[in-house]
Amino acid sequence: MENKIKYDYFKEEELDEDGLPPILTLTKELFENLPPLAPELIEGVLRQGHKMLISGASKAGKSFLLIQLAIALAKGSEWLGFKCKKSRVLYVNLEIDKASFFNRFAVVLKRLGLKTTKEDYLYTWNLRGKAKPLDKLLPTLIRKVKSHSFDAVIIDPIYKIITGDENKATDMARFTNLFDKLCMETGAAAIYAHHHSKGAQGYKKAMDRASGSGVFARDPDSLLDIIELVLEDNFKEQYVDNKNMTAWRLESSLREFANIAPVNFWFDYPIHIVDKEGLLKKNYATGEPRANLLLSGKRKQTPESRKEEFDEAFDINVEEDGTCRVAIMAEYLGVSDKTIKNRIKEFSEEYVNKRGVVSRISEVENRE
Numbered sequence: 380m381e382n383k384i385k386y387d388y389f390k391e392e393e394l395d396e397d398g399l400p401p402i403l404t405l406t407k408e409l410f411e412n413l414p415p416l417a418p419e420l421i422e423g424v425l426r427q428g429h430k431m432l433i434s435g436a437s438k439a440g441k442s443f444l445l446i447q448l449a450i451a452l453a454k455g456s457e458w459l460g461f462k463c464k465k466s467r468v469l470y471v472n473l474e475i476d477k478a479s480f481f482n483r484f485a486v487v488l489k490r491l492g493l494k495t496t497k498e499d500y501l502y503t504w505n506l507r508g509k510a511k512p513l514d515k516l517l518p519t520l521i522r523k524v525k526s527h528s529f530d531a532v533i534i535d536p537i538y539k540i541i542t543g544d545e546n547k548a549t550d551m552a553r554f555t556n557l558f559d560k561l562c563m564e565t566g567a568a569a570i571y572a573h574h575h576s577k578g579a580q581g582y583k584k585a586m587d588r589a590s591g592s593g594v595f596a597r598d599p600d601s602l603l604d605i606i607e608l609v610l611e612d613n614f615k616e617q618y619v620d621n622k623n624m625t626a627w628r629l630e631s632s633l634r635e636f637a638n639i640a641p642v643n644f645w646f647d648y649p650i651h652i653v654d655k656e657g658l659l660k661k662n663y664a665t666g667e668p669r670a671n672l673l674l675s676g677k678r679k680q681t682p683e684s685r686k687e688e689f690d691e692a693f694d695i696n697v698e699e700d701g702t703c704r705v706a707i708m709a710e711y712l713g714v715s716d717k718t719i720k721n722r723i724k725e726f727s728e729e730y731v732n733k734r735g736v737v738s739r740i741s742e743v744e745n746r747e
Contacts, residue, residue, distance in 0.1 A: 419464060420452060420531055423639060424461055424601050425568055425600070425601045425635075427531070427566065427567070428566050428568060429600035430558050430562060430571075430599040431602075432572070432598075432599040432603070433571075433605065434595075434602065436575045439607065440649075441535075441572040441605070442483070443649050444605070446484055448463075452464070452465070452466040453499040454493070459642055467528060467529045468500065468531045469502045469504060469523070469533070470502070470503045470535070471503075471532060472505045473507060490649060502529070504523065506539075511540065512541070513541070514542050517557055520561065521565055524567050525565050529565070530568065531567055531569075532561065532568070533570045535572055537571045538573070545595070555594060558599075573595055600635055601633050602632040602633070606627065606664045607664070607665045608659055608663065609662060610662060618658050623647075626645055626662060627645070628641050629641060629643075629644065643662075682725070685725070688712065692708045693739075695711065701738060705735045706735065728740070729741075
């Protein structure tokens, strides 16, 4: 009886007359015979057959982060402190020429002190110059993933295969549904990266930083966002030998698991190294109001630097109608609304404030 119940509820369902899965009754027998959850490819972060998006600023080293992840999955080692299940991995390279791509893998492996072996099921499909929109590429991709029984597919970058307008929710819903089809038909996890929208991101939640429609951030089962941290001038001199290193923080929005504690790490080209000493714990993210306050050096500011800072805050946060609210600029700069109003008076030849809405005088005159 027990086997029959499992079979009845969890076999692949026949589609109904509408071509959709049938409605199931939630019974005592079902809950007494729950199906096993898909294995965790990245412990506490991603299950096999699910989707994961890594978002970050352009040129933030996302491809190197993905290469490091591919290696960790193939070897069953750690990635940014997360244990990975040994997996068969396909890396779909859409952007970098073949020679450069292989050399990137080589320098990462060398820095990690690793070599590939016959037991590392790590594959690549190089499509620079051959990429198609995902709806056209998908049938071939599904066939190849099935034939090799891959556990994970890394697609880098997705802008090369995007379909529709990334700012339209309906277009992006259709696009992300293609990843569902890939996962459901192959059983593999889909892992992909996307860039941040323009401007500072530190004052936003992790899921609101990705460029385009919010569908991008809300669709994947696991969203990992990386953002650069602000370092004071003497920080690197005090703590690190390589002055070219940059500091980053990884934040999450997870559907299957509790959100992880933020992970701070260094990008020491070409690899990412977790900050196990906790040196970066108190550093702020780029664009976070407290970071803006730190960088502005209030006591050392000149009228010129105040004007440059004010212009930047306006230009980054300006709405389509050419205006920006006082409160938004205050939050961005990490100052009070009163300070913003005082700055508007200081720069009254260029800016005007009407009931908490800031405009450039030239724009107002043009509209009138």
